[in-house]
Amino acid sequence: MTAAYEYETHVYDVVVVGAGGAGLRATLGMAEQGLRTACVTKVFPTRSHTVAAQGGIAASLSNMGPDHWQWHMYDTVKGSDWLGDTDAMEYLARSAPAAVYELEHYGVPFSRTEEGKIYQRPFGGHTTEFGEGPPVQRTCAAADRTGHAILHTLYGQSVKNNAEFYIEYFAIDLIMSEDGQCQGVVCWKLDDGTMHVFNAKMVVLATGGYGRAYFSATSAHTCTGDGGGMVARAGLPLQDMEFVQFHPTAMACGIDPAPLATEALRGEGAVLVNRDGNRFMLDAHPDAELAPRDIVARAVYAQTQAGLAPALDTRTALGAKILTDFPAVAAACQQAGLDPVTQVIPVAAAAHYHMGGVATDADGASTLPGLWACGEVASTGLHGANRLASNGLLEALVYLSLIHI
Ligand code: SIN
Numbered sequence: 001m002t003a004a005y006e007y008e009t010h011v012y013d014v015v016v017v018g019a020g021g022a023g024l025r026a027t028l029g030m031a032e033q034g035l036r037t038a039c040v041t042k043v044f045p046t047r048s049h050t051v052a053a054q055g056g057i058a059a060s061l062s063n064m065g066p067d068h069w070q071w072h073m074y075d076t077v078k079g080s081d082w083l084g085d086t087d088a089m090e091y092l093a094r095s096a097p098a099a100v101y102e103l104e105h106y107g108v109p110f111s112r113t114e115e116g117k118i119y120q121r122p123f124g125g126h127t128t129e130f131g132e133g134p135p136v137q138r139t140c141a142a143a144d145r146t147g148h149a150i151l152h153t154l155y156g157q158s159v160k161n162n163a164e165f166y167i168e169y170f171a172i173d174l175i176m177s178e179d180g181q182c183q184g185v186v187c188w189k190l191d192d193g194t195m196h197v198f199n200a201k202m203v204v205l206a207t208g209g210y211g212r213a214y215f216s217a218t219s220a221h222t223c224t225g226d227g228g229g230m231v232a233r234a235g236l237p238l239q240d241m242e243f244v245q246f247h248p249t250a251m252a253c254g255i256d257p258a259p260l261a262t263e264a265l266r267g268e269g270a271v272l273v274n275r276d277g278n279r280f281m282l283d284a285h286p287d288a289e290l291a292p293r294d295i296v297a298r299a300v301y302a303q304t305q306a307g308l309a310p311a312l313d314t315r316t317a318l319g320a321k322i323l324t325d326f327p328a329v330a331a332a333c334q335q336a337g338l339d340p341v342t343q344v345i346p347v348a349a350a351a352h353y354h355m356g357g358v359a360t361d362a363d364g365a366s367t368l369p370g371l372w373a374c375g376e377v378a379s380t381g382l383h384g385a386n387r388l389a390s391n392g393l394l395e396a397l398v399y400l401s402l403i404h405i
Contacts, residue, residue, distance in 0.1 A: 007195035012038045015200040017171045019045035021396035022375025023206030024154035031161035040166040045155040049220040053147025054262035056139035058390040059096035063117040064137035069093040074130045080384025088382040095398040122267035123389040124290040139390040144326040182370035209376040214351035227377035240356030248296035250350035253336035258350045269317030274308040297349040311344035355383040364399045374399040
């Protein structure tokens with residue numbers, strides 16, 4: 001049979017599509033096992049959307065007070081609106097401390113306590129004693145550039161382990177056999193328009209979310225749902241697509257994508273106020289600014305709709321420390337012409353994360369033989385209807401790093 005167009009063929013054991021946190025962790029996990037691994041990505045790996053992840057990784061390290069993986073699991077169950085898959089949640093919470101220490105050993109420069117332990121900060125919805133005890137500082141971060149640090153580290157480690165990167169290759173479609181097996185992926189090389197076929201025993205989708213479907217999103221322009229599209233075209237259903245998370249404190253300053261004013265700021269004591277100076281979260285939830293994310297997002301949205309101009313006030317809690325402890329937020333403020341040391345930061349709810357996607361089991365396997373998915377494109381059921389803050393980077397790390405084929 002003659003092909004309709006010229007293409008170059010590449011053969012690997014594994015082809016990973018996407019080089020954000022999940023894609024790089026999967027790439028590294030496969031390459032470390034000695035598998036011939038290709039990672040195809042439409043942007044340079046360290047420019048993937050994970051670079052914008054400020055807050056951190058939830059893990060019950062107990063560096064800042066008593067904690068337990070079961071309490072983390074409980075918070076994940078509760079945060080999901082009780083709709084999550086408990087096997088996936090247990091796996092996540094149990095695996096978290098090891099995943100963080102592994103990253104530390106790979107070289108991620110985590111923020112430290114005075115004793116030199118990994119610093120953990122408070123985020124909404126993280127408690128102790130199965131919700132009966134006080135909030136816990138559970139989120140491990142590298143200042144407010146956690147995603148940035150993770151990408152650089154995982155990319156370096158992947159290259160060291162001989163993973164091969166195909167950068168600025170746009171994955172277009174899955175290659176399916178007549179008996180319904182996924183055998184590879186077709187890509188379009190962006191700089192010269194040539195077509196490339198990657199054949200592999202294992203195709204891993206790590207293409208992220210589809211935030212760009214929304215007018216206002218924290219997602220990079222690259223988050224266009226490519227993986228979900230390929231899977232749908234191959235005839236596989238997507239699950240839980242109605243579960244979309246909105247971040248309550250995207251900066252409302254005319255920049256697109258909307259920069260995050262990370263929840264960590266609220267963890268460190270920043271408060272939400274409106275145009276009248278009213279701290280409106282006090283009436284909305286007993287945990288005020290650290291209520292679960294969907295509750296804060298709804299309250300912020302209601303303020304915006306009422307024309308009350310919600311804003312984040314970091315001045316008393318952080319003062320000038322915002323410039324050093326939250327350099328990414330400070331840089332976004334500067335870009336917007338705001339001085340967060342003396343001014344409040346205007347905020348709005350914006351599309352942030354998609355809980356639904358390609359249905360996978362706890363090993364990341366889809367129902368299509370030969371196809372796996374991990375990170376935001378996947379839907380293990382882990383997050384139910386609402387992802388607990390700082391479980392997103394964690395999810396990217398714990399699935400698909402150790403699968404054997
Ligand atoms: C944030 O830093 O506020 C976002 C973290 C997350 O979505 O888990």
